[in-house]
Amino acid sequence: MSENQRHCPGEKYTISDAVCQGRRVRHYPKCKGCQFNDDEVQPKPPKVGNGAPIVDAIFKAYDVRGKVPGQINEDVAWRIGHAAAQYLLSTDEARRLTGDNAKAIVVGHDMRSSGQALMKACSDGILATGADCVSLGEIETPAIYYAVGSLQAAGGIMITASHNPGDYNGFKITAAGVKPVGESSGLKDIQRIAQSIEQSGGPLKGKLRQFDLSSGYIQHVRRFARDIKPMKIVMDASNGMGSKWTPSILRDLAIDVVPLYFERSGRFVHEPNPLRDENVADLKQKVIETQARLGVSFDGDADRCVILDENGDRVGGDTLTALLAAEFLKAERGASIIYDLRSSWAVRETIESYGGVPRRERVGHSFMKATLRKYNAPFGGELSGHFYYRDNFYCDSGVITLMKVLSVVSQSDAPLSGILEPLRKYATTGEVNFHVEDKDEMIKQLARKFADGKVDFLDGVTVEYGDWWFNCRKSNTEPLLRLIVEARSQDVLDDKFAGLKAMLGEPANE
Numbered sequence: 001m002s003e004n005q006r007h008c009p010g011e012k013y014t015i016s017d018a019v020c021q022g023r024r025v026r027h028y029p030k031c032k033g034c035q036f037n038d039d040e041v042q043p044k045p046p047k048v049g050n051g052a053p054i055v056d057a058i059f060k061a062y063d064v065r066g067k068v069p070g071q072i073n074e075d076v077a078w079r080i081g082h083a084a085a086q087y088l089l090s091t092d093e094a095r096r097l098t099g100d101n102a103k104a105i106v107v108g109h110d111m112r113s114s115g116q117a118l119m120k121a122c123s124d125g126i127l128a129t130g131a132d133c134v135s136l137g138e139i140e141t142p143a144i145y146y147a148v149g150s151l152q153a154a155g156g157i158m159i160t161a162s163h164n165p166g167d168y169n170g171f172k173i174t175a176a177g178v179k180p181v182g183e184s185s186g187l188k189d190i191q192r193i194a195q196s197i198e199q200s201g202g203p204l205k206g207k208l209r210q211f212d213l214s215s216g217y218i219q220h221v222r223r224f225a226r227d228i229k230p231m232k233i234v235m236d237a238s239n240g241m242g243s244k245w246t247p248s249i250l251r252d253l254a255i256d257v258v259p260l261y262f263e264r265s266g267r268f269v270h271e272p273n274p275l276r277d278e279n280v281a282d283l284k285q286k287v288i289e290t291q292a293r294l295g296v297s298f299d300g301d302a303d304r305c306v307i308l309d310e311n312g313d314r315v316g317g318d319t320l321t322a323l324l325a326a327e328f329l330k331a332e333r334g335a336s337i338i339y340d341l342r343s344s345w346a347v348r349e350t351i352e353s354y355g356g357v358p359r360r361e362r363v364g365h366s367f368m369k370a371t372l373r374k375y376n377a378p379f380g381g382e383l384s385g386h387f388y389y390r391d392n393f394y395c396d397s398g399v400i401t402l403m404k405v406l407s408v409v410s411q412s413d414a415p416l417s418g419i420l421e422p423l424r425k426y427a428t429t430g431e432v433n434f435h436v437e438d439k440d441e442m443i444k445q446l447a448r449k450f451a452d453g454k455v456d457f458l459d460g461v462t463v464e465y466g467d468w469w470f471n472c473r474k475s476n477t478e479p480l481l482r483l484i485v486e487a488r489s490q491d492v493l494d495d496k497f498a499g500l501k502a503m504l505g506e507p508a509n510e
């Protein structure tokens, strides 16, 4: 008896499954009490791909990220490519495109050792939908924004885990018009499709093309450099993508670069996250030792950078926002500048003193990019080292930030610490974390306790007085409240910080 045959009780001959099923549908008398009566009547559970199911945990607010190969592997990459292509080609902006790349998704990967294989699987997933795929090879994240914008593609997928350790990887997805794709703008749709489709071995219907972005991209970055003078800097690429194009751009500008961690082997000497002090310790030492004008450290995919002054002291993201805001406002008086609501008063004051319109925004790149667009602002900055540029498709870029810093530093013979001194005039705690059981309740309590100040709820709660202010907000990623306090003097700061700690408890050790 073959697999698809069965023996109906009381009958001489075997019958096929199809006949059996047909009989049951028509309530054939003999089928009453048939042992097969109930099988196949129940709907089968939906198939969730031929690999393991994709876990929800890898879908973050702005991207997809997880461990390789347990959470992120080629099956997941295929399905994300397939799902993202379906979504990206369906956006209004993509449908309005008419050029050669109107049905193309651009893809690239960073230096992580899993990158190439994941990009291949992701491209196959894209091609299987009938969309075309433009493969950019190993690139930095800002280059994918440039590619989507300059090639007028239907979207882009960058395979990177940014500043995470080497056993992570992920996907940053960009829509047509270089619009970010996040939780509230497409990523949920992509998640739903990716989790329900099955990888098929069918023909790849779209066209695959390799494209070398280098010369156009380098020219694009160079346009942000203005009258840069020769100087010595130390550059830490964190074994990431910063070492691909930036050194040659700097050489052309007669910058003497002392290199640190330029190898792109997929291994990291230190975690590619310059926000942590231990990851810029070597850079600090090298800046002092070589008497360089400044130090710069990029994160793994080079969309972020952190600057150290000639003493090896970190330049806060807000201080840098103020410094660069002045530069943009000299060229475009009256423009809006967007700044992170955790920024020092010095940012607002600088923007105003140069005739600009300061606009506070909540933390997160989708908010920053949207507000830049809304006000046609040439520039915006976040404490996290993300700086956004209108003329860079409203996107962030580590190397463009370095171009602007070098342009400003070139205008003066003073050391960077001297240039920054007027911007570092207030005392601050920096961001401090607290474990608090009921975070929403604590935010309400703080608002009640400080109700006599100027209170707003743009992100968590911010309260401002004449000589100090604080912001306390929930972390998006961890079960923490984050507090930042700034004051006109260290004494006032110590006093107010002590008062807040009485309510919030002792700061959490990271």
Ligand SMILES: [Zn+2]
Residues within 6 Å of the ligand: 141, 162, 163, 299, 300, 301, 302, 303, 304
């Ligand atoms: Zn990054």
